[in-house]
Amino acid sequence: MARGQLRIYLGAAPGVGKTYAMLEEAHRRAERGTDVVVGFVEPHGRQATAAMIGDLEVLPRRTMSYRGVEFAEMDLAALLERRPEVAIVDELAHTNVPGSSNLKRWQDVQELLEAGITVLSTVNIQHLESLNDVVEQITGAKQRETVPDEIVRRAEQVELVDMTPEALRRRMAHGNIYRPDKIDAALGNYFRIGNLTALRELSLLWLADKVDEQLGRYRTDHDIGATWEARERVVVALTGGPEGETLVRRAARVAARSKGADLLAVHVARSDGLVGADPAQLARQRVLVESLGGTYHQVAGNDIPAALLDFARGVNATQIVLGASRRGRFAQFLSPGVGVTTTARSGSIDVHLVTHEQIGRGRRQVSVGSALSRRRRLAGFALAAVGMPLLTYGGLLLEDGLSLTSEILVFLAGVVGVALVGGLWPALLAAVVGSLLINYFFTPPTRDFTIAQRENLLALAVFLVVAAAVSAVVDLAARRTREAARASADAQTLATVAGGVLRGARPxxxxxxxxxxxxxxxxxxxxxxxxxxxxxxxxxxxxxxxxxxxxxxxxxxxxxxxxxxxxxxxxxxxxxxxxxxxxxxxxxxxxxxxxxxAVALRQERLSEEAAAVRPLAEADRMRTALLAAVSHDLRTPLASAKAAVTSLRSVEVEFDEADRDELLATAEESLDRLGQLVANLLDMSRLQAGVLGLSLTPIGLEDAVPPALDELGEPARQVRVRLPAHLPAVLADPGLLERVLVNVVANALRFSPSDRPPLVTASEHGGQVELRVVDQGPGIPHEEWEQVFLPFQRYGDRDNHAGVGLGLALSRGLAEAMGGSLVPEDTPGGGLTLVLSLPSAEGESR
Structure with missing residues (x-):
């Protein structure tokens, strides 16, 4: 069965119209005769989006119950059984209700694709996993629902649904995105011009990377080696020489002339792995490249121009920056060099040859020390001085004697032995001495340095050449072995140091x-x-x-x-x-x-600066959240109170006594809410500043709970209170304790079903009195318990539009200030229990 195709509509921000665009495509396909079914579409109360569904077939949703609350989710099983050609599935990053077949909706989509169903879906840029922290830093709002980037990258089509920030804000102001009571807070917080501009740029850059990846795959699949100048990429070649910094800066200036150009530095290392460049120079040049926003790469190859061009074509580079040759004129006469060869083979890639101060000074070879130790060289000379006469003496002792050829082979073996022990120069000495001894003692006429036959002269010459060549080869092998061992030791040392630095707290x-x-x-x-x-x-x-x-x-x-x-x-x-x-x-x-x-020092200082700035950034974030939330919470009671007072003062409308009482009650309730908000803000600021005044006195919970419920008014009358008769008094500040109880019970009332009101109970354990406020609402996952105690946040509110959210944060702070604690627990059967622990007055007196 062929796998279905995935088409994703990527939005830069909520409200840009990605769901609308998806439904337009669904209608176009349906008009062409394609079997299209709407598996799940969430209009979010937007009339234009809901109307766009039109006559499309909509699959009924599956109703699921979780912790006493009903949720409507996409019916994946029914959609698979229906097997349409195209399924419309909105909100790819959505988290399914526990009990569903999959945790995430994108996993549902994967099942549909595997079943051969083509899927149209939507996702906002802030829900991509790789950008989640960036979006939080920009907007101050943490996105709890994410989708892996790879899922979106593997989509056959990704269409960006874009809109200018000004146009999106106008849509917001006209009420086309959020309800009227959320518009002001949204415009002042998440939907600021700067936020929307940054999100738009993130969307364009992310999509550009995906398009570039698709282009690379297309070029590979179609075996296209020519450069396509869709995007400027500047490659600078580094040799590890002192001219590298000049080349990097020059390449950075070339890249800066093209907006969005990439800078890539590459070093072509010898494929045998031996040392050929100065690692210190390369390390400094790598730091410079990365500080200029580029990337550093290293490839292996013996043919440097070919390796460099292969890399450049592989990354679709448009320009290469090379340094002019450091070799002398004679060397350039013998070989054209890397620059000239690369230019000749570059084809459509532009090559820049940059002048620098090292031109013509020659390439300094990196010395790795002598091939053999001084002790072994001395031993070689000694062996040559003693061994050659001994071989001569041994040959003379043989009565029958050896042929000249055999004598030459014996002496050649002796020269090889000297080369193995002492290297080149002792072996050359042995070859010269051996040739003289062979000539004098074994070549007719003997006891004379003259040679009678030309064949003997040729044999002696061949012996000398072979001995010298073998000595050179043995010495070269010893040198290469030493270089390889040194390179391996250096690499192991660098790797060990790098590992220690990465694992250390202070690099x-x-x-x-x-x-x-x-x-x-x-x-x-x-x-x-x-x-x-x-x-x-x-x-x-x-x-x-x-x-x-x-x-x-x-x-x-x-x-x-x-x-x-x-x-x-x-x-x-x-x-x-x-x-x-x-x-x-x-x-x-x-x-x-x-x-x-130097890099580690810079990183430590950057970390110290970041640590110093972090409290300021946190304070700024808190102020931003406070202004956004308070602007909403202050405006609502003020607007209600003002509307009530304005109506009472109006001479155009005649109110009866009941209407006047209702308006006055509305104004009083709104002002009470405003007063409570201001009191919470003042208490929170005093608590954070450490200047909150405390007056700890023994007080019974039976005396503290009723006033708190009375302050909450009519909704609190349904709260069930079960306090033991002989519960000891607690040591607390009566005013602050009442404030804590009001906030905690109000939170329980907010989330409790109407038919299952909260329960307040208490018990005493080990000198602590624990008061439990139990609700049977939807509850909160364990990993998100601490979020409910963050200032200016409310659980379930992702854009900070629900209000200040100071109640539980202030309650925990007040409880801890009184020597107690406020912690959450699971409610058996579903829900959340907040446990307020305070020291017992009896335990304190003992």
């Missing part, structure tokens, strides 16, 4: 400590030059010009000159080591570590 200290352990140093210090330090010849020795940014070990060096090794990171940072001198190969690795230390 800079962990890096320096691992460096100290690796090279058995006494101290390692990262010194930073002070901003006001004057340059001069004594700068490296002036302790007043430097400060220790980080160090490990006893008595760190205070100046670069005080250490055994000084590795300059840049003009302001220097890594100083003490304890022993390092050889050249070790210094290269330390230089790479020094570059990483």
């Amino acid at each position: 800079l200290t962990a890096l320096l400590e691992r460096l100290r352990e690796t090279f058995t140093l006494r101290t390692v210090a990262l010194l930073e030059r002070l901003p006001d330090a004057p340059p001069g010849p004594d700068l490296q020795r002036d302790p007043n010009a430097w400060r220790i940014a980080a160090s490990v070990g006893p008595q760190p060096c205070a100046t670069p000159a005080a250490g055994d090794v000084d590795v300059r990171v840049d003009e302001n940072l220097s890594l100083v080591l003490s304890g022993r001198l390092l050889d050249a190969a070790d210094r290269r690795i330390v230089e790479a570590f020094a570059a990483q230390a």
